[in-house]
Amino acid sequence: MDHGSRRNPVEAIGAKVLGNLTYIGGLSLLLVKTMRWIGLGLFTKKVRLDGVAVSTQMIRVGIKSLGVVMLVQGFIGMILALQMEPPLALYSQQGQISSIIGIAGFRMLGPIITAVVLSGFAGASIAAEIGTMVVAEEIEAMEAMALNPVRFLVVPRVLATILMMLLLTPIADLMIAAGGYFIGKIALGPEVYREYWKSMRDILKYRDFYTGMIQAGVFGLLISLIACFEGLKVRGGAEGVGNATTMTVVYSIVAIIAAAGVFTVVFYVFKL
Amino acid sequence: MIQTQKNDNPIPSAMPVARMVDLVKRFGDHTVLDGVSLEVYPGEMLVVMGGSGCGKSTCLRHMIGSMSPDEGHVELFGKDITDMDDPELDTLRKRFGILFQSGALFNSMTVGENVALPLQEHTDLDEETIDIMVKIKLEQVGLREAVDLMPAEISGGMKKRAGLARAVALDPEILFYDEPSAGLDPVTSAEIDHLMMDLSQKLGVASVVVTHEMDSAFRIADRMVMLDKGRVLMEGRREEFEAIRDGEPTGDDRIDLIRQFLRGDSQGPITQRRQASGYEEDILNAALGGKL
Ligand SMILES: Nc1ncnc2c1ncn2[C@@H]1O[C@H](COP(=O)(O)OP(=O)(O)OP(=O)(O)O)[C@@H](O)[C@H]1O
Ligand SMILES: [Mg+2]
Numbered sequence: 001m002d003h004g005s006r007r008n009p010v011e012a013i014g015a016k017v018l019g020n021l022t023y024i025g026g027l028s029l030l031l032v033k034t035m036r037w038i039g040l041g042l043f044t045k046k047v048r049l050d051g052v053a054v055s056t057q058m059i060r061v062g063i064k065s066l067g068v069v070m071l072v073q074g075f076i077g078m079i080l081a082l083q084m085e086p087p088l089a090l091y092s093q094q095g096q097i098s099s100i101i102g103i104a105g106f107r108m109l110g111p112i113i114t115a116v117v118l119s120g121f122a123g124a125s126i127a128a129e130i131g132t133m134v135v136a137e138e139i140e141a142m143e144a145m146a147l148n149p150v151r152f153l154v155v156p157r158v159l160a161t162i163l164m165m166l167l168l169t170p171i172a173d174l175m176i177a178a179g180g181y182f183i184g185k186i187a188l189g190p191e192v193y194r195e196y197w198k199s200m201r202d203i204l205k206y207r208d209f210y211t212g213m214i215q216a217g218v219f220g221l222l223i224s225l226i227a228c229f230e231g232l233k234v235r236g237g238a239e240g241v242g243n244a245t246t247m248t249v250v251y252s253i254v255a256i257i258a259a260a261g262v263f264t265v266v267f268y269v270f271k272l
Numbered sequence: 273m274i275q276t277q278k279n280d281n282p283i284p285s286a287m288p289v290a291r292m293v294d295l296v297k298r299f300g301d302h303t304v305l306d307g308v309s310l311e312v313y314p315g316e317m318l319v320v321m322g323g324s325g326c327g328k329s330t331c332l333r334h335m336i337g338s339m340s341p342d343e344g345h346v347e348l349f350g351k352d353i354t355d356m357d358d359p360e361l362d363t364l365r366k367r368f369g370i371l372f373q374s375g376a377l378f379n380s381m382t383v384g385e386n387v388a389l390p391l392q393e394h395t396d397l398d399e400e401t402i403d404i405m406v407k408i409k410l411e412q413v414g415l416r417e418a419v420d421l422m423p424a425e426i427s428g429g430m431k432k433r434a435g436l437a438r439a440v441a442l443d444p445e446i447l448f449y450d451e452p453s454a455g456l457d458p459v460t461s462a463e464i465d466h467l468m469m470d471l472s473q474k475l476g477v478a479s480v481v482v483t484h485e486m487d488s489a490f491r492i493a494d495r496m497v498m499l500d501k502g503r504v505l506m507e508g509r510r511e512e513f514e515a516i517r518d519g520e521p522t523g524d525d526r527i528d529l530i531r532q533f534l535r536g537d538s539q540g541p542i543t544q545r546r547q548a549s550g551y552e553e554d555i556l557n558a559a560l561g562g563k564l
Pocket of ligand 2: 328329330373450
């Protein structure tokens with residue numbers, strides 16, 4: 001596809017836009033198919049959802065990413081506290097550090113940073129695994145055996161990733177809060193840590209937690225769908241697999257940030 | 273009565289299990305299949321031959337409905353599958369088995385689980401019965417002791433045999449094989465041939481075998497088809513191909529081309545065709561920096 005140089009800029013932009021629309025179209029189609037199988041699994045006897053496959057997937061990516069999520073989120077809390085202290089100290093408002101960390105953490109940073117970590121762990125490994133199966137003719141064999149790859153591969157991975165996001169996000173939220181407290185304790189002084197947990201509890205509302213959890217679930221869906229989509233469209237050997245993992249991480253992060261933007265606007269408008 | 277048996281068509285009264293009519297497939301502007309027609313009858317072993325890249329695997333992919341043609345159509349069990357939707361196709365898919373070039377075992381499952389999968393998904397049998405069936409199928413291909421091994425732990429020949437056990441798990445009416453003996457030593461390859469013949473003779477399964485191992489092709493075939501440049505170059509009973517292979521060059525380009533392919537000679541029309549395609553000139557030109 002090395003025609004880029006011969007195209008004029010308008011054509012090139014047009015092709016790019018068209019390419020992106022095709023991509024989003026393909027992704028949406030996969031979403032519809034996935035939802036259909038999940039629906040059939042939940043509401044009919046004929047198709048059963050494979051709990052074993054889901055839990056295997058969860059264990060595989062969950063255990064691996066738990067440590068990193070906790071570490072990263074702990075650091076985020078520490079960084080936030082350290083960055084906020086000087087400007088707040090100007091107005092003797094260091095006590096507000098815990099409320100800001102609480103709101104930012106629970107509403108946005110918990111889910112979003114967890115999702116970014118998981119796009120590297122879960123997303124990349126899903127894309128690589130499915131891509132390798134494509135290369136090894138396994139997907140074709142599956143279809144020829146009247147086994148639907150969406151049902152067998154995509155559904156358990158999507159469910160597992162969503163569940164993982166929902167389990168990891170509360171842990172992440174707490175780690176951010178704990179990170180801030182830790183810095184207060186060792187560096188910032190009693191104004192920060194004395195009322196830390198109490199003022200965080202006072203400011204946080206139930207909806208701060210569940211808006212975060214809604215986003216966490218959606219991020220999980222986006223990561224796993226993009227990973228499966230990239231994996232399934234692998235062509236041409238090991239190189240294709242490598243490319244799929246890279247693109248999975250890139251597109252996942254773009255999708256996560258874009259979705260977070262949309263959520264922020266929606267929650268703001270509806271005062272959630 | 274005797275007259276009809278001498279007819280070209282081996283089983284004139286029977287309906288073909290699988291049939292391909294004037295199939296055309298293009299990838300971009302590369303026409304891979306250019307009007308291919310073939311039929312497979314119950315219980316017979318059809319071998320499809322042809323040079324590398326001539327479209328044999330593509331042909332097979334159309335027969336199992338995983339690719340759709342640009343023109344022409346494919347019938348399985350008397351039904352046109354060209355415009356079928358997935359649920360309809362799935363009911364037909366349970367009636368055939370396929371062995372892929374690489375075996376295509378699911379690498380995350382043991383050999384036994386691989387064979388059990390179609391049984392679990394497509395039958396109402398309980399776990400114990402499935403266990404027994406898996407053992408029987410694996411015993412048929414001589415792999416009973418490998419039931420708990422992962423595909424990564426077994427050799428290429430064993431993978432093919434395990435793939436075969438999985439392909440026959442649902443007792444198919446037709447089996448497709450893509451290069452079943454490629455990359456195997458002569459003994460293992462002969463073993464696979466025997467397995468395939470066993471299946472077709474004992475169970476009356478029709479088979480389509482894509483191969484370019486001539487020894488194996490002549491061992492197993494009832495009927496043969498040779499593809500070239502996306503067309504059927506010749507189609508006939510094994511004996512007709514044997515006659516060409518063992519005969520003298522005729523001067524007829526088509527026959528000599530088939531003869532060279534069947535004998536694996538390094539001299540003949542295929543080689544001439546390559547030379548005529550301007551290859552030498554190309555190389556010379558490149559060597560002389562385009563001064564020719
Ligand atoms: N999905 C595809 N997209 C584009 N071109 C393809 C595709 N599949 C096959 N081709 C092309 O079609 C031609 C025939 O391929 P095919 O795999 O059918 O050959 P083959 O006869 O099975 O060869 P071999 O004996 O090497 O397995 C090749 O030139 C290949 O490049
Ligand atoms: Mg092939």
